[in-house]
Amino acid sequence: MTELPAVNDILKASQSLGLGASPAELHGGLCGWLAAGGADLPAWLGQVLADASLPVPEPDSVLDQLRLATVAQLEDRDFAFELVLADTAAPLQARTDALFEWCRAFLGGFGLASGKRPALSEEGEEALQDLAKLAQASSDEFDAGEEDEDALAEIEEFVRVAALLLHGDCVMGSRHRQRLN
Template identity: 45%
Template sequence: MNSIAISHAELGMVLHELEFGVAASDLHGSLTGFLCGGGVASPRNWLQRLEIETDQSVETHARMELLDRLFRDCRAQLDDPGFSFEPLLPGDGEPLIERADALVQWCRGFLGGLGLSGANAGSALSDDGAEILRDFGAIAASQFEYDDAEEDESALVEVLEFIRVGVLLLHSELAPLPAKTAEAGRSLH
């Protein structure tokens, strides 16, 4: 990935300006779930694949280029052999409650995107993969309570790492191999 990563705030601002009616974390989660499930899309049609209506009267080239870049960056992170994937969430400087709520939105979006991908997750997953998917559902249905800031911060970091690793495992189990990798594995007779 040669471009500078898109920030949660930057994406949120663009989504607000475009009047998409979806939060930044939810959109990134939806895109990630769709791609993890093997959904087929391109930088130009992924919004339609996620069933997001766009209003061309408020679209600008710069705004749409950011969304194209979001798609390319997400795809590259998921396919990166260095496991660089990170859910797009508010930065560490934002209040804990905002980051935790964004994580819940991200998980909801992920599950929705996975459903839109057409993946048959029930039969295609290992026991670990099925458990991760159930845990994502539990997180998506959560409403957090905040008692101890230090303990809550530590718990959020642990859940975030679980989600990051879980996404990579689900991607490896559900998404088809990239064409060039599949071609490289074939032998010629």
């Protein structure tokens, strides 16, 4: 299963559990957690949102499907990894805000899973620093012009590749090293 649930389905599932997290925040946090080597657990919500009292998503629920598809996409050798942001029909500002929320949540999940600073490649260090800069950004800097649409698409692609790079450094690299030993 590599197809992510629809943004609105994730939103409804989040709201039904009383979570204050947007779909972008849930996915960003999950991706950060997994990229830093956090365990793929059915009880991921409690881990990623640092709240052990949160319920475990039901098997085959939207939030469980989100976890399973995200794990599969991060592991996909064809780089099929996608970001869950805002609906593509949403205004530019809403989509930009969702991207920055995703980055903030990614950093939170990454920090929770990695604990201390993980050993990263030079590219991984740079990617992490760039994600931190994006996490501090604001959509107020964007207009609704075509140039900004293009810029947002470029930033989304950068974030997608940065997440894969960090996952490669922290998870795939350590697996590869274990096989060599």
